Amino acid sequence: MKKDTVDLIVLGxxxxxxxxxxxxxxxxxxxxxxxxxxxxxxxxxxxxxxFLTYGTGALIGGPLSDRLGSVKVARINIG
Structure with a gap:
């Protein structure tokens, strides 16, 4: 199985x-x-x-990930 397929399964x-x-x-x-x-x-x-905090984070994090990139936003969140 290709690495991309395995990654997609794990992510799912x-x-x-x-x-x-x-x-x-x-x-x-x-x-x-x-x-x-x-x-x-x-x-x-x-x-x-x-749940409200989760939803608010998604509303902020989604557009922020689109602008800055998901890896950069994840690194900011992790610290």
């Missing part, structure tokens, strides 16, 4: 795992609240803030 799997968080987390919020001894309201608020 990583991308799928990244977005699986959006599907896996909501059914677990009740258990997380119970384990932490807090209310669903607090856990829901934390989850909402997390």
């Amino acid at each position: 799997i990583a991308h799928s795992l990244n977005h699986s968080l959006f599907l896996v987390l909501p059914p677990l919020l009740g258990n997380i609240a119970d384990d932490l001894g807090t209310s669903l309201t607090v856990i829901g608020l934390i989850s909402t803030i997390t």
Whole structure:
């Protein structure tokens, strides 16, 4: 198998795992609240803030990657 094909498969799997968080987390919020001894309201608020931050980062990072290049933006984010 060509290196480009392997890279594409790995990237696709990583991308799928990244977005699986959006599907896996909501059914677990009740258990997380119970384990932490807090209310669903607090856990829901934390989850909402997390997803809003993710979305805001995508809205900023996408155009920035188009202008500067994805490698440069990734290096800036990593530090």
